[in-house]
Amino acid sequence: MHQIPPRKRANLRDVASAAGVSVATVSRVMNAPETVADATRKKVEDAMNSLHWVPSAAARAINSGRTRFVGALVPTLDNAIFARVLASMESRLATHRLSLVVATTGDDPAQEAEKAKGLVDIGAEGLIVSGVTHAPEFYSLIERSQLPAVSTSFYDPGFRLPTIGYDxxxxxxxxxxxxxxxxxxxxxxxxxxxxxxxxxxxxxxxxxxxxxxxxxxxxxxxxxxxxxxxxxxxxxxxxxxxxxxxxxxxxxxxxxxxxxxxxxxxxxxxxxxxxxxxxxxxxxxxxxxxxxxLPVSRMGTAAADAIASWVETRKVPEPSLLKSDLxxxxxxxxxxxxxxxxxxxxxxxxxxx
Structure with missing residues (x-):
């Protein structure tokens, strides 16, 4: 039987060649399109379309040094509160051109530390956690990696991580x-x-x-x-x-x-x-x-803004108290x-x- 040879998938260099631009320009179109002239950006986008090229997150990370995702660690997904927090968090992060990857911890600090390590291993640029009770291994990971991390669902201005939540x-x-x-x-x-x-x-x-x-x-x-x-x-x-x-x-x-x-x-x-x-x-x-x-949707939005700003500017956010109402x-x-x-x-x- 005649076998059809596998089609070679286009890569970043193929797109650059087809558009007549540098690889760096293609990378900027993917990661910071507002910095590229409209005519040049259109040439690159047309080349992407003609080559049926879909950007690879792994390739983007190699070329830019950025994965552009944040990890969120929550006790469970079987709770409408966390669903609302994550929904608003993901929506807001998208406006900062960041993605969200979620892991559940079962309210177990040891499991949270292990899941956090997994997120860091695959390139998380920041972490969002729930509450103020965490394992020593979690804090050690944050300190070693110098990773931005904020805590939600709690307000404690004296806590070692910025807290964004309610009293x-x-x-x-x-x-x-x-x-x-x-x-x-x-x-x-x-x-x-x-x-x-x-x-x-x-x-x-x-x-x-x-x-x-x-x-x-x-x-x-x-x-x-x-x-x-x-x-x-x-x-x-x-x-x-x-x-x-x-x-x-x-x-x-x-x-x-x-x-x-x-x-x-x-x-x-x-x-x-x-x-x-x-x-x-x-x-x-x-x-x-x-x-x-409890203003959980506003909390998700505020946490997303805080971690995005910290990731981009390296400026630690201030704790934020959100008001609850009867x-x-x-x-x-x-x-x-x-x-x-x-x-x-x-x-x-x-x-x-």
Whole structure:
């Protein structure tokens, strides 16, 4: 059988020859097109098209010394918060002509350090990480490579990396204040695993020292809707039922809300439910979830701008605090209103006997 010889793929020199320009000019068209005259750029682009040439990232890196990608290390992709952060981050990096490569860490500092090394090995020009708890190996890698790195989802101006995020403790205090202002004093707090998550620990610490001092009971569960459901069952089985449930994430609040509804407990008529995150779906739950809005999309954009500037100018960015806001919806109510509804319900029941 006659074999068709494989077609040789065009390379950078072929494009330069076809366009009648230098290899350096072709490289500038790829990496900094605004620096090339329009007529010259068009000749190069026409040559690329005629040769069916697709730029190779590896070849570009060899010729320019730049890979033009940033690595992001996040605990999981199974969370709408990180999806929103990454979406805004990738969109913003594109405006800086940078790409994003994502790795997940499972909230494990050792795994994060290993994944970070992998990203550096393939040429990451900067790293974006979550939180402020990292392994010594991670810091050693950053110091040895002199690599730009910023931390998100946390604000700590004294941290060794620039932090771009929100005050987790303040966000939790905002949520608790809303409930105590409504008269709630017996409150169940539902949160995800705290040992491996510094954001959760900060939110828990933000509940300390509140005035007036509420009676808080804590329930640690897996950070999932199923975890929230489990917390809801435990709360309903408690000897003394709280008048409100404060969930330190909207995911958990959704699970609690579903479980209370499954058990026939009306929200907020008998128990108020509060979240923290303001996920896109929280406004469409029934009832709509009261929560604290965390500016995660703005954080992704700000982190992208910061790392891009650092990569290009070698100037370390300043820490950036993004404000969180209370979002009052239908899942919380005053305790007086709840007691009045209970009394009215009891009166109707008694009259029917």
């Amino acid at each position: 987790n403790a303040a966000a939790a205090r905002t949520a608790l204040t809303h409930l105590t202002d409504l008269g709630h004093r017996r409150i169940a707090v539902v949160h995800g695993p705290s040992a491996s998550n510094d954001r959760t620990r900060a939110r828990i610490s933000g509940l300390e020292g509140h005035s007036p001092k509420p009676d808080l009971s804590f329930h640690e569960v897996q950070l999932s809707i199923a975890g929230g459901c489990a917390a809801g069952r435990a709360i309903l089985q408690a000897a003394v039922r709280p008048s409100a449930v404060l969930c330190l994430s909207d995911v958990l609040a959704s699970g609690v809300l579903f479980e209370l509804q499954r058990q026939g407990v009306p929200v907020p008529q008998e128990i108020s439910v509060m979240g923290l995150d303001d996920l896109a779906g929280s406004a469409h739950l029934c009832p709509e979830l009261t929560t604290v809005h 979002v009052v919806r239908a899942s919380t109510a005053r305790t007086g209103a709840i007691e009045g509804q209970r009394a009215a319900g009891k009166a109707r029941t008694d009259s029917g006997k």
